[in-house]
Amino acid sequence: MIRLLGSLAGMLLFSAMLLLVVDIRIYSNRGWLREKKYAKVIAWSYILLSLMICIGLLLYI
Numbered sequence: 001m002i003r004l005l006g007s008l009a010g011m012l013l014f015s016a017m018l019l020l021v022v023d024i025r026i027y028s029n030r031g032w033l034r035e036k037k038y039a040k041v042i043a044w045s046y047i048l049l050s051l052m053i054c055i056g057l058l059l060y061i
Helices: 002-030 035-059
Strands: none
Touching: 002 035
16 A cells, blocks of 8 residues: 555656646647646646655655
């Protein structure tokens, strides 16, 4: 279970970084402001969820 949660936190963090780096640039170049805003919100929520899982794992171990 600990490995599963650790892997989930890593995947969430990786997905958030891809959203922040790649998708936001694509949406900025095409002028899609609403999609850019939603990508930022989803990415930061992924980062927050990943940090919560990591803190939970550190407290559990």
